[in-house]
Amino acid sequence: xxxxxxxSDPGLLLLISLSxxxxxxxxxxxxxxxxxxxxxxxxxxxxxLSRLExxxxxxxxxxEGRRRPYRLTDAGLGALRGRLTGxxxxxxxxxxxxxxx
Amino acid sequence: xxxILRLYPVAWRRRYGDELSDLIDEMPxxxxxxxxxLRGAATLHMRALLDRVAPRLLPAGGSPMPTHPLQRHxxxxxxxxxxxxxxxxxxxxxxxLAYQLELPGMQTWLQPFMDGLSQVPRIVDLFLLAAPFIxxxxxxxxxxxxxxxxxxxxxRVTLALRARTLNLIVLAVCVVVGGFLxxxxxxxxxxxxx
Numbered sequence: 001x002x003x004x005x006x007x008s009d010p011g012l013l014l015l016i017s018l019s020x021x022x023x024x025x026x027x028x029x030x031x032x033x034x035x036x037x038x039x040x041x042x043x044x045x046x047x048x049l050s051r052l053e054x055x056x057x058x059x060x061x062x063x064e065g066r067r068r069p070y071r072l073t074d075a076g077l078g079a080l081r082g083r084l085t086g087x088x089x090x091x092x093x094x095x096x097x098x099x100x101x
Numbered sequence: 102x103x104x105i106l107r108l109y110p111v112a113w114r115r116r117y118g119d120e121l122s123d124l125i126d127e128m129p130x131x132x133x134x135x136x137x138x139l140r141g142a143a144t145l146h147m148r149a150l151l152d153r154v155a156p157r158l159l160p161a162g163g164s165p166m167p168t169h170p171l172q173r174h175x176x177x178x179x180x181x182x183x184x185x186x187x188x189x190x191x192x193x194x195x196x197x198l199a200y201q202l203e204l205p206g207m208q209t210w211l212q213p214f215m216d217g218l219s220q221v222p223r224i225v226d227l228f229l230l231a232a233p234f235i236x237x238x239x240x241x242x243x244x245x246x247x248x249x250x251x252x253x254x255x256x257r258v259t260l261a262l263r264a265r266t267l268n269l270i271v272l273a274v275c276v277v278v279g280g281f282l283x284x285x286x287x288x289x290x291x292x293x294x295x
Binding site for chain 2: 011024026043046047050066067068
């Protein structure tokens with residue numbers, strides 16, 4: 001069965017990627033593929049990115065040549081921290097339960 | 102693949118079109134990428150539609166669970182539903198006793214009523230048939246709640262079901278009575294027409 005657990009939330013993957021510093025679209029794709037093993041498509045990437053920008057979680061920086069980098073906002077950092085904390089709690093409980101079997 | 106970009110919403114394309122176009126240039130043209138771009142366009146159109154429609158339907162912060170007046174009075178709606186379906190329940194119950202179980206004397210006792218029923222306007226038949234279904238909807242409404250909220254920028258619609266004993270009993274009665282009557286009429290229509 002295909003593992004969709006990490007690929008089902010491209011927004012979260014992009015926030016994690018940008019928490020490592022500003023990146024443009026292609027760099028985000030490579031970064032996400034590196035740390036999550038997920039190959040986001042260009043439509044998925046920019047769909048999620050536009051939503052994150054609309055929600056004020058990321059912001060665009062001035063163009064660097066033809067590429068526009070994005071960075072995490074303070075609100076984005078807070079949102080990411082909250083999501084990861086929640087996931088971490090679920091993962092800890094899940095691992096503990098799996099370990100007990 | 103670039104012609105696909107024309108399918109994206111105009112306003113979105115003005116803002117992100119060039120960046121997406123540059124990114125496409127850096128990627129191999131594969132069926133998966135094409136499908137991803139098509140899906141992205143469809144998602145954005147859907148999102149734009151929801152963004153236009155949702156504010157008219159929802160208060161900020163999401164809707165509270167019990168929104169319909171019927172949902173605030175589950176017991177009253179269950180009693181109203183029971184009242185609506187009672188004539189059908191009596192009709193079906195007596196018919197079952199007389200014609201299915203063939204209790205002695207029941208058919209003789211019931212026949213004048215059945216004859217009388219065939220003389221009354223068709224609307225009475227229709228009411229007897231529709232009543233369990235109407236009652237079902239009325240009793241079911243307080244058990245269901247649609248909650249819509251935004252989570253991480255995505256619109257989420259959650260269906261919540263409540264278990265209210267009285268409503269569930271009425272629902273079960275409606276299903277049994279309505280199902281019996283409908284199946285009886287169906288069999289009669291299919292096999293017993295002159």
